[in-house]
Amino acid sequence: MRVFLGVLSLLGIIITSQCMTQEEIEYFTGLHRECGITDDVTDRAMAGNFPEDQQFKERLFCVSKKVGMQDEDGLLLVKEVEDQMRRNVPDEEKVNQILSTCMVQLDTPEETAYRAMKCIHKIKTS
Numbered sequence: 001m002r003v004f005l006g007v008l009s010l011l012g013i014i015i016t017s018q019c020m021t022q023e024e025i026e027y028f029t030g031l032h033r034e035c036g037i038t039d040d041v042t043d044r045a046m047a048g049n050f051p052e053d054q055q056f057k058e059r060l061f062c063v064s065k066k067v068g069m070q071d072e073d074g075l076l077l078v079k080e081v082e083d084q085m086r087r088n089v090p091d092e093e094k095v096n097q098i099l100s101t102c103m104v105q106l107d108t109p110e111e112t113a114y115r116a117m118k119c120i121h122k123i124k125t126s
Helices: 003-010 022-035 039-046 053-066 078-088 094-102 109-126
Strands: none
Touching: 003 022, 039 109, 053 109, 078 094, 094 109
């Protein structure tokens, strides 16, 4: 469940949700801080305003590695993400859409993390 919650926490989607225990909230808040993602940046991303700068992309990659969405080399761990999503997201159509549309390996690990998170946000809010 850590990958799934981590992906959502990356977007700040459920950081205060009842879906997470206090321990999980503290864990993911700590990851954000450790990777340099501020509350302001999280708030903007939740609103769909993803900064285009390289520093933000590097910070997303940092969190993405820590939650197990990407490995140290930046490769997407699609099977792990899929397993977690299928166990935790009841909307099969959205899961399939996220997996087929968002889990795409790009030229750099940072761009991969950035585009995946932006894509997941778009699908989640549609």
